[in-house]
Amino acid sequence: MNGSEILAQRFTTWQAMEFNESDCLIRNVLDRLGDKWTMLIVIALNASPARFSKLQREIPDISKRMLSQTLRGLERDGLITRHVFATAPPQVEYRLAPLGRSILDPLAQLVLWAEIQQDEIRRARESYDDSVNEIDSAATKAPR
């Protein structure tokens, strides 16, 4: 079964349960993975386990609040583990759990897709924006 067939089959199933938001698989998963920081943190922790402040340095524009919140979400879902060392000052290290490592392959597929297609997407956007501009300028010129 290729991707299209798999998705077509799942679509029918989800439809039958009316995409019930709480137990619809894809909505649950993509809601979590699709937020602004989750995947970036998974990728950072794949590169190497890290402490809170190291992660904050590695991802320059994340705020403490979002880093903390996203890490908690990942820990809750079992994708990462949190290790506290009772030193002074305290040290907390985050690592990818097996469940977190298991998402690296599908995630990499998505990144590869983006790399391969990015030029075509850029072209599509430019051409679309151009055609919209034409309509706009025609609309502002013609009526008078």
Place this chain on the structure above:
Amino acid sequence: MNGSEILAQRFTTWQAMEFNESDCLIRNVLDRLGDKWTMLIVIALNASPARFSKLQREIPDISKRMLSQTLRGLERDGLITRHVFATAPPQVEYRLAPLGRSILDPLAQLVLWAEIQQDEIRRARESYDDSVNEIDSAATKAPR
């Protein structure tokens, strides 16, 4: 190269350019794909081309506004095409473009990952929530 190696390598590259938000590949892509409706519509159109109102029936809880907005975004990126039939009343059909079909395989990988891991994620959440509750009740009991 496996997923982990691919992502580790990309991470280094992205870091070198400081994750500049406008041209950082993964942020661009996941921002688009990760929104609430985009992937659902791609999957629906994979099942079969459809008109506006059919899509709205197939995805029960999407509003006209978001359907229209999401379709425009997908068309702009070249993932779908829009065909207008000058009938009365007008009919507009949406179809997956080749670029849109090319994302079905990576997307299906993600769905399969979610299916395989969903039980483990659910268990992780329950166990996490339980441990949080213990701490909470200890905190509200002990201090008095």
Place this chain on the structure above:
DNA sequence: CCGAATCCTTTTCGATACTG
């Protein structure tokens, strides 16, 4: 039928200040 425009609510996010 398809969709744009408007208004309003909800959610997300960042800045800042504070704690163990």
Place this chain on the structure above:
DNA sequence: CAGTATCGAAAAGGATTCGG
């Protein structure tokens, strides 16, 4: 160092109305 708490800004989303 590793967070939490609070607040306000901004973005996303929904309901409704209107137009071709």
